[in-house]
Amino acid sequence: MPKITVALYAGLKARAHAPEGASEFDLEVPDGSKINDIIKFLDLPEDEVANIFVDRSLKDREYIVKEGQRIAFFPLIAGG
Amino acid sequence: MKWIRVNMSDLSVKVEDVPKKYEQMGGRWLTSSIIADEVPATCHPLGPLNKVVIAPGILSGTTAPSSGRISVGTKSPLTGGIKEANAGAKFGQYLKRMGYSAIIVEGQPKNKESRYLLNISKEKVELIGADEYKFMGLYELNEKLAAKYGKDVGIACVGPAAEHLLAGTGVAFNDVENRPARYAGRGGVGAAFASKGLKAIVVEAVTGQATILNNELFETGRKKLLAALQEHAVTKPKGALNTYGTAVLVNILNEAGALPTRNFSSGTFEGAKKISGEAMAEAAAKNPQAGMMGHRCHPGCVIGCSVVYPDAQGKSHTSVEYETLWAIGANCGIDDLDAIAQMNTMCNDIGLDTIEFGDAVAVAMEGGLLPFGDAKGAIALLEEVRKGNPLGKIIGSGCSTVGKVFGVRRVPAVKNQGMPAYEPRVIKGIGVTYITTPMGADHTAGYSIAPEILGVGGKFDPHTNEGKVKLSKDFQATTCFIDSTGCCVFTAFAILDIPSGFEGMVEACNAVTGANWTTSDAYEIGLNILKTEHQFNLAAGFTANDDRPPEFMKLEPVPPHNMVWDMADSELDSIWK
Ligand code: SF4
Numbered sequence: 196m197p198k199i200t201v202a203l204y205a206g207l208k209a210r211a212h213a214p215e216g217a218s219e220f221d222l223e224v225p226d227g228s229k230i231n232d233i234i235k236f237l238d239l240p241e242d243e244v245a246n247i248f249v250d251r252s253l254k255d256r257e258y259i260v261k262e263g264q265r266i267a268f269f270p271l272i273a274g275g
Numbered sequence: 276m277k278w279i280r281v282n283m284s285d286l287s288v289k290v291e292d293v294p295k296k297y298e299q300m301g302g303r304w305l306t307s308s309i310i311a312d313e314v315p316a317t318c319h320p321l322g323p324l325n326k327v328v329i330a331p332g333i334l335s336g337t338t339a340p341s342s343g344r345i346s347v348g349t350k351s352p353l354t355g356g357i358k359e360a361n362a363g364a365k366f367g368q369y370l371k372r373m374g375y376s377a378i379i380v381e382g383q384p385k386n387k388e389s390r391y392l393l394n395i396s397k398e399k400v401e402l403i404g405a406d407e408y409k410f411m412g413l414y415e416l417n418e419k420l421a422a423k424y425g426k427d428v429g430i431a432c433v434g435p436a437a438e439h440l441l442a443g444t445g446v447a448f449n450d451v452e453n454r455p456a457r458y459a460g461r462g463g464v465g466a467a468f469a470s471k472g473l474k475a476i477v478v479e480a481v482t483g484q485a486t487i488l489n490n491e492l493f494e495t496g497r498k499k500l501l502a503a504l505q506e507h508a509v510t511k512p513k514g515a516l517n518t519y520g521t522a523v524l525v526n527i528l529n530e531a532g533a534l535p536t537r538n539f540s541s542g543t544f545e546g547a548k549k550i551s552g553e554a555m556a557e558a559a560a561k562n563p564q565a566g567m568m569g570h571r572c573h574p575g576c577v578i579g580c581s582v583v584y585p586d587a588q589g590k591s592h593t594s595v596e597y598e599t600l601w602a603i604g605a606n607c608g609i610d611d612l613d614a615i616a617q618m619n620t621m622c623n624d625i626g627l628d629t630i631e632f633g634d635a636v637a638v639a640m641e642g643g644l645l646p647f648g649d650a651k652g653a654i655a656l657l658e659e660v661r662k663g664n665p666l667g668k669i670i671g672s673g674c675s676t677v678g679k680v681f682g683v684r685r686v687p688a689v690k691n692q693g694m695p696a697y698e699p700r701v702i703k704g705i706g707v708t709y710i711t712t713p714m715g716a717d718h719t720a721g722y723s724i725a726p727e728i729l730g731v732g733g734k735f736d737p738h739t740n741e742g743k744v745k746l747s748k749d750f751q752a753t754t755c756f757i758d759s760t761g762c763c764v765f766t767a768f769a770i771l772d773i774p775s776g777f778e779g780m781v782e783a784c785n786a787v788t789g790a791n792w793t794t795s796d797a798y799e800i801g802l803n804i805l806k807t808e809h810q811f812n813l814a815a816g817f818t819a820n821d822d823r824p825p826e827f828m829k830l831e832p833v834p835p836h837n838m839v840w841d842m843a844d845s846e847l848d849s850i851w852k
Contacts, residue, residue, distance in 0.1 A: 204526045205519055205553060218553075245508075246730050251532035251543070251835050253728075253737070267530040271508040273729050273768045274521030274552075274580070274597045275719060 196223045197262040201237070204269050210238035224260060231256040233266065245271040276376040276486075279400055281393060283471045284323060284382030288393070288400050293376055299788040301333035303359040304759035304804050305377055306348025310357055311807050313379075316814035320352040320463070321440055321470040323383035329370075329431065329446075329476070330378075332761015336371030336485030337493070339783045340501045341763045343368045343573035345431075345448060345459070352463035352470075353442040353631070353673055354690040354715040356812040360459035363572035363763055364448030365480075366429030372481040373397060384472040390438075391472050394424070396479040405474045410435040412624040412661075413447050413455035420477055421453050427480035430455070433473070434626020437465030439663040441671035442691075443631035444469070447623065450572055450581075456593040457572050460628035461717060462692060463673075489786040496782030500766070501577065503776025507769035509731060510578045516765060517569045519552030520582035521597035524696070525605075526551050531728055531737070532835045533701040534601065535694070537608045537647050538637035539687045539827075541834050542698045546610025550600045554612060555584050565591045578765055584616045592616035593623075598718075601696035602633020607640060608647030614654065621657045627671060632657075634674035634693030642681025685827045690715035690817070700828055700838045702727050702737040707747035707842070711822050711850045713808035719764050721750035725771060732771030740842045744850050755801035760784055809851060819848050 202219045203209060214220050224233060230247055234256065247254055248267040260266060276293045300308060306328040318324035327349045334342035345367030351358035370378070373395070384391070392405035408416055413434045420430055430449040437444035444465030447455040487493045504510045515523050528534040529547035536544040548554065559566030565585030572581050572594070581594040595616050603615045622629045636653050639645065645652035659667030669680050674693040678686035687694040692715025699706025704723030712720035723746050727737040735746060757764055760780060770776035774794075781797050784790065792800070812821070828840040 202526075202530070204530075205515060205523050246527065246728070248527075248530040251530060253531070267526075269527050269530075270515065271730065272515040272519070272523045272527060273509040273725060273731050273765070274516065274524040275722060275765060 196225060197260060198223050199260050199263070200265045201233070202265065202267040204267065205272050207239060207243065207268050207270055212237055228260055229256065230254060230258050230260065230266065233260065239268060243270045244268050277374055278377040278379060279375055279395065280379045280381070281402065282382045283380065283384050283391070283473070286384070286402050288402055290400060299790050300759065301335070301376060302330055302344060302346040302361065302759040302761050303348070303755060304800065305330040306346045306359050307357060307804055307808050309377065309379060310348050310350065311811045314350055316811050317816065318350060320350045320355065320467055325350045325467060327380040327464070327468050327471060328377055330376060331367030331371040332759060333784045333787055335367045335761035336369070337487060337783070337787065338484060338575065339497050339762070340504055340575065340577040341766050342761045343575055344758070344761045344763055346758065347446050347459040347464045349464055349467040350815070351715070352440070352466045354462055354692050356690060356715065356815055356817060357713055357808045358462035358464060359714070359758065360445060360461045360464050361758060362448045362457040362459045363576060364429065364457045365451065365573050366431055366448045366478055367761065368573065369429045369478045369481045370395070371485040372483055373478070374486070378476065380471050380473060383470065389472055390474040392474055393476040395476065397481070408474045410438055413626060414624050416475065417449050417453050417455050420475060424477050425480065426453065429478040429480070430475060432475035433465045433469045434624060435663065436660050436671045437469040437626040439668060439671065440466045440470055441660070441668060442466055442676070443628050443635060443671050443673040444626045445628045447626060450593065451574060454593050456623050458623070458628065461630065462715060465626050485787070487787050488789045493783055493786035496779040496786060499775050499779025500783060503769040503773040503779065504577050504766060507772060509768040510765065516578050516580040519556050520568060520580055522552035522555055522582065522595065522600050524552070524597045525600060526553065527728065528697065531701070533698040533728070533737070534605050535687070535696065535698045536605045538606060538641045538685055539694070539698065539833065540685070542701055543835055544605035547605065549610045550604040550612050550615060555582055555595060558585055559583070562589060565589045570594065576763065578763065580765060584612070586613040586616055592620045595619050598696050599629040599633070602630045603636070603653065606633050606637045607653060609650045609653065611650050614650035618654060618657060621654070625657065625661045627660060630695055631673045631693045632670070634687060635670050635677045638674045638677045638683050638686055639670065639681060641685060642677070642683045644681060686825055688716060688825060690821055692716045697724055698833060699824065700833045700840050701836050703740050703842060704735060704737070704743040704746045706824065706840060707743050707847065707850070708751060710824050710847055711747065712751060713805070713812050719754070721747045721754055722764065722767065723747055723750050725768060731768050738836070738838065740846070744846055748850050751805055752798050752801035755804040756797045759804065822847055
């Protein structure tokens with residue numbers, strides 16, 4: 196069961212399996228979990244999740260997470 | 276249309292018909308064309324041969340959404356090349372409604388100590404002696420001018436740092452609440468303006484709509500653009516920009532390992548969350564009397580990305596942008612939001628570009644003048660700039676000057692202009708923009724961050740070089756056109772993903788100018804503006820060697836990705852082929 200760190204930004208809030216109100220927390224996930232599985236597990240609003248960084252690099256939802264990784268979720272945002 | 280030509284050598288003011296060649300132009304297209312045609316490329320930027328051109332966009336003064344941008348063009352005292360910087364403000368809207376497409380300021384008064392104010396009303400345009408405002412901070416100046424000329428007037432003005440002729444200064448425009456917080460910030464346009472002996476330009480408030488030749492077409496175009504802005508997740512009401520301001524980017528750039536930190540020595544900042552848009556939104560929600568998200572820099576912006584940040588004492592600071600939070604924050608190792616907001620307000624008052632100031636302080640920190648993270652020391656430096664003391668003059672002249680004075684090799688600048696808030700070794704497309712834009716390192720010139728990091732307008736891997744020259748070129752050309760329309764560059768986020776929005780923008784421009792442009796014509800127009808600007812720089816003495824990154828970026832890998840700038844010079848040069 197790999198342990199990962201999850202960070203949620205700009206209004207994304209986990210609706211399940213996260214400490215109340217926390218935007219950054221550790222999580223143990225089943226072996227072979229894809230990012231998609233984590234989105235479902237946390238009950239994140241699927242159509243709002245736009246960009247996902249794993250250890251500082253953009254990844255797609257099929258990526259299988261590994262022990263100790265940091266996964267950051269963002270909705271569609273921009274600025275300048 | 277008419278324009279106003281002000282000759283500061285003989286203090287004459289003329290209202291002239293706009294020559295046919297320039298009739299359909301606005302914003303950056305107009306400023307860059309006039310500068311290229313009328314300013315000798317090799318002239319001294321602070322001398323009598325340089326000119327300052329101020330031009331509202333094609334759509335400014337109309338009801339087209341988010342179209343109140345105003346461009347300031349000149350030969351840059353910072354880069355020595357052509358410059359256009361723009362801001363969103365009611366100033367340009369009034370000017371256009373009065374029937375003026377530009378103000379051209381030329382010459383120089385014989386007495387360098389004199390100050391003047393240009394007063395533009397419906398009845399007359401006149402130059403007035405303004406010695407009483409000499410070296411006055413801009414908050415006080417704007418209050419005084421509003422008391423004298425009316426609370427709704429539009430004001431363009433320069434602060435004491437610009438009067439000291441420092442190359443890190445901008446031109447301030449007043450916002451709706453009459454704060455001098457809307458900056459055409461970059462490239463020393465403030466110093467060029469001040470070198471003319473001008474302290475301020477005041478324009479009378481004008482309601483209604485600027486001239487439109489085809490109202491039906493205008494309405495069609497306006498509605499298409501509006502629909503795109505109201506639909507896209509980034510620009511819609513309660514969307515990302517409206518809710519968190521531009522500083523919503525702090526966390527994502529940090530997570531991407533591309534938030535330049537401590538003078539571009541790292542791509543992550545441990546204090547990022549403390550200086551983010553989320554943190555400001557929380558503070559604004561706690562103190563709605565002093566704070567506000569979703570502020571609009573000019574009437575008619577439907578996006579509203581601006582932030583009024585309330586500090587712990589309940590003092591309001593306008594407008595605290597991503598670039599400022601990064602420049603004075605992460606780049607200087609400062610994670611104290613209140614201190615950054617205070618410096619933001621001080622920069623607004625003194626007349627400094629916050630990006631160039633932050634870059635300059637970070638280089639000074641690296642040079643040992645003060646430690647990274649020293650907010651108090653940075654505030655003290657700002658006071659030195661205000662006074663015009665030698666150290667203040669060095670800081671106010673930008674990061675390249677500071678690097679030379681303090682013997683620092685790691686100077687993040689192109690064409691002497693300090694880099695903004697994206698690490699080019701990690702995000703290659705924005706690197707191409709920084710390096711090749713005629714403006715000197717400038718993110719707004721071709722914001723490839725949209726597809727490289729944000730997933731807006733397509734998706735490109737930020738870490739690879741492939742296709743990045745074309746990506747940057749396409750963004751640069753399109754941006755030249757958008758900067759000419761008067762529409763905020765943030766409208767691009769919507770129209771990149773919703774093509775009918777761009778069609779609407781072009782149709783609205785056709786309705787105002789009588790042109791028949793298609794969206795591909797708009798691209799070609801943009802490309803030609805870019806070429807005009809590049810040609811000016813070549814005539815000013817620039818070569819391909821000025822389209823190069825700072826050497827340290829090729830030699831020093833930046834953590835956490837440990838990447839260097841590794842694109843061949845010949846690939847960079849291909850942008851002009
Ligand atoms: S989006 Fe922001 S910067 Fe652009 S015009 Fe609106 S308030 Fe001004």
